[in-house]
Each structure stands twice: as structure tokens, then as C-alpha cells.
Amino acid sequence: MTITIYDVAREANVSMATVSRVVNGNQNVKPATRQKVLAVIERLDYRPNAVARGLASKKTKTVGVIIPDISNVFYAELVRGIEDIATMYRYNIILTNSDQQADKEVQLLSTLFSKQVDGIVMMSDEVTKDMLSEMERSSVPIVLAGTVETSESFPSVNIEYHDAAVDAVNRLIQNGHTRIAFVSGNMDSTIDRVYKRSGYEKALKEANIEIDDNLIVGVDNTYDDGLAAWEELGQLNNPPTAFFAGNDEIAIGLIHGAQDSGLNVPNDIEVISFENSKLARMVRPQLTSVVLPLYDIGAVSMRLLTKFMNKEKIDEQIVVLPYRIEERDSVK
């Protein structure tokens, strides 16, 4: 039924080893035989079976990707970066969604290992002990994309979240605000809970602004959470006049909450975000935001992974990409 390397060998009067050589571009084949084999391959419409190849060579040319949720633009952008570089190096991608559940992440690692992926790119809010031990159970290279693991025992690609948060909040302080809220995403995220928050607090301290825990809200990462955070913070006796939002959806929720209350952004309220997805330009006012280069983080992670898979020399396994603030209209 399915035609195999063996059929080609027979038809071309060569051994299967020779067919294998031409299929794999091995130079040790006489041009004439190569032509002959190629002709038969064409005629028989032969296609190598990648599974058999994977079993024999112990390389599958596929990498696993674990992210929280592909339907979120945030992660989708990252995956596109990964995929583009993967394609460039002739890898395919097995995509999996963890929904941020640690047990699911452990299980996904396990099934990816069993599928014999050559490497894994993973993004996770928090790398737990269980995950770490699962990750160490295999010698398959893993790179962490946009995720912080404090022991730094795995390669990773990130930006300086703390510094970026300091800059963002300073941008608000320099406009005279003293009541600045931090509407974080999920506080289960190491980046939000530790790095962005510490940046927020540092900026305030340096400006001698007292930290008010009422102004720190950890919700989830959606538009509705931004809306809800606005409701909550608006109730305060002394409500905030500026917001440092954990991501674009939250920022947009905050802005619409303010606008729906009849306030003007940026005249009455200022908002700075942390993401700069496509959404940032798709609102009025457009978002001023820290640029989190998700696509690049994905691309660089995948590139780094290829180096591990090819056993190339690695200069630095902890890579830190630059960030900047894109000035638009939600901050004066």
C-alpha cells in the first residue's frame, strides 16, 4: 500500500542505504545514481516516513511548546515568534495549552517527552518545584520564554521587568501623580508579584510617595478584570489618579471604566500599560505602554533552543532583551 524506501531501492536497483543517502542529501553518491534514484522517487511518489526516521535517528525535528492559552493575543504573539524560527530551522511545533495549571504543565511536559520532541519552549506564570523536577527528569533541552525561574538553572529569555516597571511608574510620577494604582494581572505570576510590584514600589519610594496597599490590586488578565478594578478603586475615598496596568486588556478595561464614568483619559486619569500588543493602537486614546517584545522573545527562545539541540556553543543561556516605552495618548 504505502510505498517505502525499500520499494524505491528495488525499482532503482540500489540498496536502501543509497536511497537513504540521496534522501538525506549525503554527498557520497555518484551523480548518476542520484539521478536514477530521484527519478524513481518521483515516479513512485515516495515520501519518507518521519516517524520511522525519528525512531532510527532519535531526532524527530519537532519541538514542544507549552503556553497558558493560545486564544490570548499575548501568548499567540509569542507562539508566532517561535513558529517562524522553528520553520526556518525545519522544525515543527506541538502546541499545548496549560491554562496556567501546574499539574497540567507537569503532565504536558511528560507527554511531550514521550513524543520524543527534540526540545521544548515553555512559558509559565510560575515554575513550581514539581515542574522543575519533571523538567530535570529528561535531558531534552528546555528554554523558558518570558518566564522567570529564580534559580536560573534553565535557559531563559526575558526583559528586565523590574526596571521597566520603575520606568513606567516614574513616567506617571513625573506628571505629578501621587495616587498611583498598580493593577496587576494574576498575582500567581512571579513576574507580576515580584518584579513588577517591586519596580512599582521602588519608584514610589524614591519619590517619597507612601505605598498604599489599597492601590495594589491583583486580579486576572482580562478586559473585564480591568473594568472591575476600576469599579473597586473608584469607590475609594481618595481614589487613584493614575494607573500602572499589568497588560493591555487591563489597561483598556481601566480606560473604558473611566470613560464610562464620564472621565477623560489622559486629562482626568492617566494610564500606562505593560505589553504593547496590537490592541494598544486599537483604542482611543491609544495606549502608552512598556513594549514587551513577545514575538522577539519567542523567536529568540526558539533560536536559543536550536543551539542547544545542535549542541552549539552557548554564550549566555540567560538572555535579557531590551525594552522601551512607546509613548502614545493615555499618558500626557
Next chain:
Amino acid sequence: MTITIYDVAREANVSMATVSRVVNGNQNVKPATRQKVLAVIERLDYRPNAVARGLASKKTKTVGVIIPDISNVFYAELVRGIEDIATMYRYNIILTNSDQQADKEVQLLSTLFSKQVDGIVMMSDEVTKDMLSEMERSSVPIVLAGTVETSESFPSVNIEYHDAAVDAVNRLIQNGHTRIAFVSGNMDSTIDRVYKRSGYEKALKEANIEIDDNLIVGVDNTYDDGLAAWEELGQLNNPPTAFFAGNDEIAIGLIHGAQDSGLNVPNDIEVISFENSKLARMVRPQLTSVVLPLYDIGAVSMRLLTKFMNKEKIDEQIVVLPYRIEERDSVK
């Protein structure tokens, strides 16, 4: 180094067939031996090699997914639907982006076949002859998700795009508009070029409104294209007062274009969209839109694919899902 089924068999004093049976949950194993084998598996930390299994069984438990671009919410939502059902049936997904290029789609089909996927879910703007012949080269089941192929020779999951377009345009007509523009996405898309357009024209004809080709614009699918379409149509001597947009990004571009010109939506201009992504609620005014159930289309497609892969009986291989219009604030 890596531990195999053979190691387990030896340690447990059984044959590898028995180990295989317990690993695969075959009932024909005495409970006592099962326990014994399980214990050894645990002790040795054995994990089945899915590649070897795939070669032997000719089933890889992975399906291929071909979409235009994962970084577009539109497709990302679809993929999430596919992935959820795939996970439910213990399949993994190889995700590939075609960027709408026919040659790339052909090539992706080919590499997916060589990786021995058990099935494929594909979304494409237009199914070309080349693609069709590539699709027929293999007996691997393929289902088309949210894509129309006129000969209906492949299973597919869609909605009635034509009817939906009629309803959408009627919604505008019933508000008294006679200058209604159709800002389509890419006219390379069969759905846009044929179905939505014919729906648009039918609605106008039935209302005795003359079709003005100047009001039909086929751009691309992005926010910026919506903005650009506004510029173009605004130049007209007799500009449109209502818009039927091909998708949410275009609709939002149109709305912002109008607003930036000092117009009010929906009082001066009305806009109806065709998608209803998360974005629809994330603008002011919120979008009135035909609901294109992308997640469901993905989920149903994958479910249908499992039926083919399991050789279950298929009632109807052309499935048509219901649609509705979500009334919000961009239409009065």
C-alpha cells in the same frame, strides 16, 4: 541509557508483550502481574516511546492544524477550540501557519503527511486545485474548518455566510440607510468574495437600493485597513452612512476613522461587523456583530475529525452551525 519496555520486562520477569498490555490498559492481564509490572515501571521511571509506538501501530495520536496566522485572534480562537477537543480525545496538535500562501499550504500538507499525523484540520481562504490534489494524495482524513470548498468533496464546518450577510445588511437597511458600504477583508477569500458579497448585494436588491461598486472595498483584514477604507470612502461625493465590515478589526478601524473625523457612531454612522471576537466588547461603542462561532467551529471540526479517525459512522460530513447577530451599540 534510556529505559525501554524490554528493561521493564526483564526486571518484572515477564515478556515485553505483557508490559505492553499493562501500559495499554489491556484487560487480559492477571491483576497480580499487572501490579508487579506497574511497580517496576514506577521504580525504573519507564515512559513509553510514542515514536516507536507510532511506527508499530501506524497511529501517532497527533493531528495537524493548518491556519493562516496564529497571531491573529480570529484564528487563535479557532485553534483553541480544536486543541480542547483534541486533548479530550488524547491527541496532540502540530500547529502550522500558512500565511495564506497556497504553495506553503501545499507544502505544509506534505510535511504533515510525512510526519504521519492521524488527521488534519485546515483553514484556508481559498482551496486551490493544487491543494485539492495534494489533499487527495493521502488517505489521511482532513476537515475544513471555516473554509468553503465548492465541490464539497471534503468534510467541513461552517455557518451560512450568505444568509448571515443578508441579515446584517438588512439590519442597516431597516434603519433607513441607502448608502451602505461593504468593507470586505481580503477578496482572495472565497467566503468574502462570494458569500458575503452576494448576501450584501441580495439585501440591497431586495430593498431596491442600487449597487454602487464604489461602496465595495476589498482590503486586508487589519485595523489599519479599516482606517484606510474610511479615508477612501470618506472622499466620495456621496459617502456611505453605514458600513458592513468583514471582521472586527476592520469595523474598529472604520469606527475610529469616523470618530477621528468628529463623527458619532451610531448617530452619524452605523457599523455592523462579522466576527464577534473578544474585541467586539473592547471598543466604544461596542460592536454590533454577526456572531461567527470560531471556537465552536474549531471544536466541532476536531470532533468530526475524531469520527473519521475512529472510522465511526458519519451522519453528515458538511456541517452548518447556527449564527446570530449580537446587538450592541454600533448600530441603533
Next chain:
DNA sequence: TTGAAAGCGCTAACAG
């Protein structure tokens, strides 16, 4: 430059 042969790790009859 080419071929022979031994696996890769597992499933699936088949026999007992």
C-alpha cells in the same frame, strides 16, 4: 561510492 545488516522501541497476531 555502495551494500549488508543490525538495530531504534514498540505493537500485534498467533500460539499455547
Next chain:
DNA sequence: CTGTTAGCGCTTTCAA
């Protein structure tokens, strides 16, 4: 209920 034995389709020494 369990074991034996062929493969699955390819890569990869090793010889020639």
C-alpha cells in the same frame, strides 16, 4: 492469561 516472533520504515556503522 502470557510469551514468541515478526515486523513498522528508516538510519547508521562497517566492510567491501
